[in-house]
Amino acid sequence: MHGKYASSFHENISKIRSLIVQASLAPGDRLPSERELAETLSISRASVREALRALSFLGIVETRHGGGTFLCEQDRHRYIEILSEFIVTKQTKASDIVDMLRLLERLAFSEVEPTPERVKLLEANLANDREFRQQLILGLDNELFIRIWSEVNRFYDGTDAGELYTIEERTQLLEMWRKVRMPE
Amino acid sequence: MHGKYASSFHENISKIRSLIVQASLAPGDRLPSERELAETLSISRASVREALRALSFLGIVETRHGGGTFLCEQDRHRYIEILSEFIVTKQTKASDIVDMLRLLERLAFSEVEPTPERVKLLEANLANDREFRQQLILGLDNELFIRIWSEVNRFYDGTDAGELYTIEERTQLLEMWRKVRMPE
DNA sequence: CTGTTTGATTGGTCTGACCACTTTAAAGAG
DNA sequence: CTCTTTAAAGTGGTCAGACCAATCAAACAG
Incomplete structure (x- = not known):
């Protein structure tokens, strides 16, 4: 049976x-x-x-x-509320989405440890804006954060906008990340 | 090492x-x-x-x-866009969130197979509105759908609203689900 | 050509083991 | 007795190999 x-x-x-x-x-x-x-x-x-x-x-x-x-903790749920309120009050202008993504990704740079493996991985994806940012975010140890970034980024993709960072910016971000977090 | x-x-x-x-x-x-x-x-x-x-x-x-x-398929991403647009254009009135949840949950009733186990599970949670709805949704085999429902429901929880359905409605929904999907 | 059977492929579950990290409590030093 | 150190137990993380269940494709029969 x-x-x-x-x-x-x-x-x-x-x-x-x-x-x-x-x-x-x-x-x-x-x-x-x-x-x-x-x-x-x-x-x-x-x-x-x-x-x-x-x-x-x-x-x-x-x-x-x-x-x-x-x-x-219930507090973690507030991520979602903050995001929702953001989308509503800001009328979802494309520029705001960009700001939001940049904010989340700067936060990721400050939270994620720059291990040699991660640095190498980001270097390998330096040419692809979307991959570069996704790989960075996936290094985070906070799944809720990843999910929220994923939502916002999907929204961003839907706007047919170009790259979020230029390759020069990505190179600079990567370099800064390595130096600030591993100073020697 | x-x-x-x-x-x-x-x-x-x-x-x-x-x-x-x-x-x-x-x-x-x-x-x-x-x-x-x-x-x-x-x-x-x-x-x-x-x-x-x-x-x-x-x-x-x-x-x-x-x-x-x-x-x-890229199409699945449109769930998110639809949701986002919904939140934006509808100004997130509480009544719209309720409509959205009801819509999603009716959809769940039409998608999920009423196995004896599921029916029993829902009956056991008949007294708790939130649990009842969550258990229903978790029966779905579409994780993206579950995620979206989760977002909307979390937004709903944040409004300190009462129950989405009365216990009479829940009983009626459950009965209808069983009869329509297993007619004999 | 159509429908069926059958074997291989693939995701889903189970078991039991060991590794890496935390927490706890016992052992030791003062 | 108090504080520190250390050992052991507990917990999540990973691994290996096996079998189950659903699907697919090739061989087969009509």
């Missing part, structure tokens, strides 16, 4: 969400460990991880290596 | 994106299989899957069980 594998991706997300509600977890609280969740919900740890990754992208939970998985 | 595990989540996403660009894949094209990607990029298949899941949530790729992983 039923197949061997009973669980499914979306069901697992529902299960975890139900568990969060039943346990009356508040923002900031820690969820049971992945191993506990797997046993409690009778699914494999790999499936638990896929579900948690999805909830992470939805801005519902946040994982810390070695620490645990936590319910997101 | 270096640890045993060389790969990291964000690097893997970058690797796959670079591969997409280098291979000059166009929207609709199929990516190499997960097993091929794992071997090519020298990372485990589990890590490939986590990266692909992320790209899926970003609306960049789309997976089909047994079929493969494909670059998203």
Whole structure:
């Protein structure tokens, strides 16, 4: 009748969400460990991880290596509100979108550690404006941030605008990033 | 010097994106299989899957069980544009957000198959408006849709409005869903 | 040419192990 | 007793190999 594998991706997300509600977890609280969740919900740890990754992208939970998985603080949701309000109040002029993107990307430069691998990766994509910016953002360890950037950038792509930075600017940004964060 | 595990989540996403660009894949094209990607990029298949899941949530790729992983059609991006335009042109009146949510959720009812498990799950959450709607949406097999709903709903939550449906409406929706989709 | 069967391919899930990071508590120094 | 150091347990991250489930394509039968 039923197949061997009973669980499914979306069901697992529902299960975890139900568990969060039943346990009356508040923002900031820690969820049971992945191993506990797997046993409690009778699914494999790999499936638990896929579900948690999805909830992470939805801005519902946040994982810390070695620490645990936590319910997101409500504050993180304000990213979205700020973005929405921005779009509304500013009437979405193209120039504002550009400002927003530049702001987010400058922030990324200050947050992301310039490891040799990342620097090399950005150098390789120096000629492609869009790729360059995307690779930079993907270095961030904040999935909600990535998602918001993705939204704004998609909006930007829809305007058929040209490059956000000239290649000279990109080169300069990269150089500055390396020097300021690794001074020697 | 270096640890045993060389790969990291964000690097893997970058690797796959670079591969997409280098291979000059166009929207609709199929990516190499997960097993091929794992071997090519020298990372485990589990890590490939986590990266692909992320790209899926970003609306960049789309997976089909047994079929493969494909670059998203540009059309799917229009969801976001439609949403953005909606927010802008409609001045984000609370009533419009409500309409939008109701629209999305009616759509979900017509798309999601009413399996006994799902029906049972919704019945269990009949008393909680927010949970009820979230569980419904999570039954969808379209992560971009889920993401958009999530955005709008978060905006809705920010307005401190009450329940979107009364419990009578929820009961009625559930009953209708079961009957229309499983007529006997 | 059309429809069916069958084998290979591919994404989905499971298991169990080990690695890297955190947290905690025990052990030690003062 | 207090503070520091250190060891161990706990947790998320990665890996490997296996099998399940859905899809696809080639071979086959009509």
